[in-house]
Amino acid sequence: MGHMVLRALGLLLSLLILTEAARNFWLLQERVLQWREVQAMKETLSKRQLLRPVPWRSPTEGVLRQPLDHFNRQEGRVFNQRFWVNEEYWHLPAGPVFLYIGGESSLSQFSVLSGHHMEMAQKYGALAVALEHRFYGASINPDGLQDDSLRFLSSQQALADLASFHLFITQKYNLTQNNTWICFGGSYPGSLAAWFRLKFPHLVFAAVASSAPVRAQLDFTGYNQVVAASLSDPVVGGSAKCHGAVVQAFSAVDERLDAGRLAELEKDFHSCGPLREPSDREQLASNLADIFMGAVQYNSEGFQDGSVAKLCHIMLDEGLGSPYQRLMAVNKDFLEAMAFPCMQNSHQRLVDELRSTNLSLTGVGERQWYFQTCTEFGYYQTCEDDTCPFSRFMTLSSQLDLCAQVFGVAAERVAEAVNFTNEYYGADHPKASRILFVNGDIDPWHALSVLKNQSRSELAILINGTSHCANMSPSKPSDPLPLILAREWIDYHVGDWLRLARKVRSAS
Known part of the structure; x- marks a missing residue:
């Protein structure tokens, strides 16, 4: 376990030394990723201390040679391609296989050590x-971040990787039809989990797709509609007064931007540099x-006081x-919590960051993910309709300009790619079977997921008062009742799928 402690200490240190980037949201994603890994480390260490007499087999890390x-x-x-395997709970020879799918960030050994899927892996001998x-x-x-190489980055190639990985694991562990595969993923990997079941039903028997935005959308206005509703939701500490105050605050920001009172804004919000270009104001x-x-x-994940209740307070x-x-x-508290001296509002810096082909083997892949939004998904979170509580300077055109500036992808090509993605996968009506879509109702991404049962075996759970991928975290005594009940329902369906798989095998 010593290497775990050292890794965790490194992660904790990295929380203090992140340099400011040109998008606060990417920094938040990075912080949440690190926070989750540290929590997983703590949970794993705590479990090992309780089970000290029991021999423990560390997860195996390996690489698989995949075609580009x-x-x-x-x-x-x-x-x-990197992978991990945890055999600790596996009941030989017929135990199931639980596949955890990675997404737009690095993965670690904790993907097979911690989380609700691992609690079920222990229960079902997976x-x-x-x-x-x-x-x-x-x-x-x-050379993977070069423009020429990025053309091999797509969800279709990722699903083919999963099929190849399925074959590799099957051969390595001498698996048979008796070993039922169930896949799990959250956010974009949640979509991949659903699509893997949809496109490769002969390989994976069922899927749990958490916070999965399976409907691609160019102008994702629904994101900030959910944010507005959540800021008004007393279940998570919001209120109508809080929502109104946010609207008034951003209206005041827009008034100053329109009036050219840029020096005032630079001072009030601790800008790292002057707002020289119109695009800096959008930033x-x-x-x-x-x-x-x-x-x-x-x-509440990722940085201290980063919750609806705290911001509304x-x-x-x-x-x-x-x-x-x-x-x-609010901005001052955020900068202090993230240990930043100022807010980076340079649009040119954002373009330079997205153009950079320097590899980083940890954290969120900003360049790669933005490429996927330009060539597959859109998902651009704008504020040009009356329901949005933020600035009207957050436009679709500014997002699409980045696709052209960074990757040479014209706006009409982005729209065509989004339409193709929905045609290829079926958007939020994928017409598959044995998929469980799980969403939290304050998570903005639930607006692009499946929220109602589509059939007797294509089911949906909407959890009151929970956020993005909350059901995937390890169970805690402090979890709210709706989350506890949702996990019990997920567990029930996983067990039911495994029973059904045995019936199907015995009948064949």
Whole structure:
């Protein structure tokens, strides 16, 4: 366990030394990723201390040689894709296989050590395996971030990777039809879990798709509609007054932007540099909105006081002055919590970051993910309709401009890609079977997922008061009742699928 402690200490240290980037939301995602891994480490260590007399088999890390292009074997080039295997709970010879699918960030050994899927792996005697997504983390060649190489980054290639991994694990562990595969994923990997079951039903018997935005959308106005509703929701500490104060604060920001009072904004919100270009003003507006968007999406995960309740407490504190001044206080608290001296509002810096082909083997892959949004999904969170509580400077055109500036993908090509994705997978009506879609109702991404039962075996759970992928975390005594009941329902369906698989095998 010593290497776990050292890794965790490194992660804790990294929380203190993140450099400011040009998008607050990416920083929040990075922080949440690190926070979750540290929590997983603590949970794993605690469990091992309780079970000290029991021998423990550490997860195995390995790499699988994958073709860069599964659909053109004449291409010839390959890359190393990282995976983990945990045999600790596996009941030989017929125990099931639980596949944890990686997404737009690096994966670690904790993907097969911690989480609700691992609690079920222990209960059902499953072999736990996890595959890191191509072009993220360590699963990438040195030239992987070059424009020419990124053309091999797609959800279709990722599903083919999973099929190849299925064959590899089957051969390595001499699996048979008696070993039932169930896959798990959250957020984009939640979509991959659903799509793997949809496109490869002969390989995976069922899927749990958590917070899965299976409907691609160019202009994702629904994201901030959910944020607005969550800021008004007393279940998570919101209120109509809080929502109103946020609206007033951002209206005041827009008034100053329209009036050209840029020096005032630079000072009030601790900008790292002057707002020289119109795009810098959009960047400031987006960065301020990101604080609220991140608090709703992750609600208390990732950084201290990053919750709807805490932000609303500040936004309702009349002792701080006007709603605009309360927004200044929110921003100040955010910068202090993230240990940043200032807010980076340079649009050119954002473009430079997205153009950078320097590899980082940990954390969120910003360049890679933005490429996927430009070539498959859209998902651009805008604020051009009346329901949005933030700045009207958050436009679709500014997001699409990045696709053109960074990757040379024109706006019409992005729209075509989004339409194709929905045609290819079926959007939020995928017409599959044995998929369980799980969402939290304050998670903005639930707006693009499946929220109602589609058939007798394509089912949906909507959890009151929970955020993004909350059901995937390890169970805690402090979990709210709706989350506890949702996990019990997930567990029931997993057990039911395994019983059904045995019946199908015995009848064949």
